[in-house]
Amino acid sequence: MTRTRRVVVTGLGTTSPLGGDVTDTWDGLVAGRSGVRRLADSAAFASWADAGIGADLPVGIAATAAVEPTEVLERVRARRLDRSSQFALIAAIEAWRDAGLDGPQEAGELDGERVGVAMASGIGGVQTLLSNYDTLRAKGARRVSPLSVPMLMANAPAAxxxxxxxxxxxVNTPVSACASGNEAIALATDQIRLGRADVVVAGGTEAAIHPLPIAAFANMMALSKNPADPTTVSRPWDTARDGFVLGEGAGALVLESEEHALARGARIYAVVLGTGITADSHDIAQPDPEGRGGTRAIRRALEDGDIDPADVAHVNAHATSTPLGDVAEAGMLHATLGGHATDVVVTSxxxxxxxxxxxxxxxxxxxTVLALHHRLSPPTINLDDQDPAVELDIATKARDLPHGDIVGLNNSFGFGGANVAVAFGSVR
Known part of the structure; x- marks a missing residue:
């Protein structure tokens, strides 16, 4: 693809299991704090119990949001949005403000026709769908909310x-399972490069902590069933890993053409150097054990950004804590970074x-952007016994990153064989 415009990151927003904003989330990551909790301690669990569901779930933990969206959004507005849209809106508002775009612009008002959105979701408004189905069965068709469709549709967060x-x-909604959020960043980058927008809010959201998705993921042996302390269960690359822990929340980045950002005097966190998107065509759920699709995605991101693998200093890996996926991704990094793979600071x-x-x-x-900005890699916690098949330098404590021009990779892989890699570059 011809890269005609340089794309930069000027705003960040998130609400996550570690905090309700970027500052608290980043502080939690650097401190190595777990956001995994027992479901029995969540407000939602009581409502499930009242409805007579969830008592026999094989998994009783999840990484629930640290701050309830209803504590942030005005009550009436929150009631008209699915939980996934609530998270997305909170993250986007923070990113927009962080980019300095919530007030009058020194260079003139923004032209809305030059502003876009790429907000992804892997599952969409599942909470709205399931709750209204329960209403339909219990109380009849007339009691189903007339707002159900605008709340449950996958593009509701973006809209x-x-x-x-x-x-x-x-205003786009990439849906590629667990690669969706990273694909939104890649899509937004393309929109700006091609001159179709000057500013795009990009990111992803999910709110699928509900008995049905939990039971489904557990029954396909994807979730960890480790009965230990919840904070110790998500353990990427550890020999004791046995599945992922379901989380919820959203992240948003304001992407902007460099010329537009400079014209309005915006602070620039990082540059989007390259993106790569591929598909495995291997299995609907299992990763290609040889990681060929993911390898091509990383290689394409490096080629797209004209990046020397030796300049990659940090990788935020997809590594979910599953037996097959973690090893496959390690192989991808060796295949793309060569002998430099063991020199890169990797984290999950x-x-x-x-x-x-x-x-x-x-x-x-x-x-990843904050790691480059602060020259600091968050750790991977719970890595007590690293799988010998994973020959990587994995940070188990916050680790300093080099000064100078460095590159950080963000990898994402999803059901259906979706693979996305985005390469960010530091700024001085």
């Missing part, structure tokens, strides 16, 4: 953000946040 900021360029923030599905790549994109 909600577009209404908030007046975006009238493309999912050890602390759990797996946010369609929101994962976005929250991890925020973490």
């Amino acid at each position: 909600t953000i577009s209404l908030q900021i007046g975006a009238r360029a493309a 923030t999912k050890s602390m946040t759990g797996h946010l599905l369609g929101g994962a790549g976005a929250v991890e994109g925020v973490a």
Whole structure:
């Protein structure tokens, strides 16, 4: 692809299992704090019990949001949004403000026709769908909310953000399972490079902590059933790993053409150097054990950004804490970075946040940008016995990153064989 415009990151926002904003989330990541909790301690669990569901769940933990969205959003507005849209809106508002775009612009008002949104979700408004189905069965068709469809549709988070900021360029919703959030960043980058927008809010959101998805993931042997302390269960690359922990939340990045950002005097966190998107065509759920699709995605991101593998200093890995996926990704890094693979500081923030599905790549994109910005890699916690098949330098404590021009990779892989890699570059 011809890269005609340089894309930069000027705003960050998130609400996660570690905090209700970027500052608290980043502080939690650097401190190595887990956001995994027992479901019995959550407000939702009581409502499930009242409805007579969830008592026999084989998994009793999840990385629930640290701050309830109803504590942030006005009550009436929150009631008209699915939980996934609530998370997305909170993260987007923070990112928009962080980019200095919530007030009068020194260079003139933003042209809404040059502002876009790419907000992903792997599952969409599942909470609204399931709760209204329960209403239908218990109380009849007339009691189903007339807002159900606008709340449950997959593009509701993106549409909600577009209404908030007046975006009238493309408003997109990539849906590629656990690669969705990272794919939104790649799509937004393309929109700016191709001159279709000057500013795009990109990211991903998910709110699927509900008995049905939990039971489904558990029955397909994807979730950890480790009965230990919940904070120790998500353990990427550890020999005792046995599945991921479901999380919820959202991440948002304001991407902007460099010329537009400079014209309005914006602070620049990082540069989006390259993106790579591929598919495995291997299995609907299992990763290609040889990691060929993921390897191509990383290689394409490096080629797209004209990046020397030796310049990669940090990788925020997809590593979900599953037996097959963690090893496959290690192989991808060796295949793309060569002998330099063991010199790169690698981390999996999912050890602390759990797996946010369609929101994962976005929250991890925020973490990757901040790692470059602060020259500091968050750790991977719970790594007590590293799998000998994983020959990587994995940070188990916060680790300093080099000064100078460095590159950080953000990897995401999803059901259906979706693979996305985004390479961010530091700024001085």
